[in-house]
Amino acid sequence: MRERGIGFRVLHGALSSVDTTSADGRLFFQIIAAMTEFERSLIRDRTRAGLEAAKAQGRTGGRPSVVDEDVLTVARARKAKGESVSSIAKALGVSRATLSRHLGESA
Template identity: 50%
Template sequence: MLIGYARVSTVDQTLEGQTDALAWAGVEPGRIYTDKATGAHTDRAGLAEAMRALRPGDTLVAVALDRLARSLKELIGLAERIEAAGAGLRILNQGIDTTTPGGRLVFHMLGAIAEFERALIKERTAAGLRAAKERGRRGGRKLKLSGSKLTAARAMWADPRLTVDDIAEQAGVSLKTLYRHLGPRTPVAGPAAS
């Protein structure tokens, strides 16, 4: 028996393309389980139902590997659970069918390549951030209070006649930003009361 699984990442996306492909592959519409959740979201009720529905000799069918899992570790774990249930896995877009030795080999090779690609992207990103840091570039958002604007704010900060609200307004920043850059403002003692 064929058990289908389809997933889209957002509520705005439609499952129809995947469910049509699954039906065309021979999965009965009543045996197609679905989720509308990101791949990183581990609580996928539709996938859990599909896994519970698997019996020895059944095949779980999905359109693409990324509909099932986001990492090689997760994908292999899922494949092991399917195998432990005595079932197979078929991925339509990649032509993978783990009920055959060649299909199992292709499945593991594609999963390893996908994991390798993600690792390379992560490594290149880290190298780029290191190189930028060595050139003196900071990551993140540009500072709202820097250079001459910061110098002017410091001068106003020292003037007890100006309120913090006035300084923030003149600098064009929020109070939180002002305090983050200048720290607490110590009150200047005024003339003693008689």
């Protein structure tokens, strides 16, 4: 974009001296970009550390499962009787994919 003569210039406000068509404006802009990239890396590292600490304490994130042990026991019993996964899922109020995933894990 610089080759085509396109730049960024702040016209009003505290940063009105920023002009990326000049060397000092480009330097300022690059320093700000580097600081924001550094800040984003810190946020990512802190988030990762927090998630790992929570996991070490036995806490997990995400939506709670609708299929608990009671529902799974009923589903297994109905499946053993030969009922289809679709009809079991409809009767228990869960999706067929969710029930299949849980039955597959336990089978």
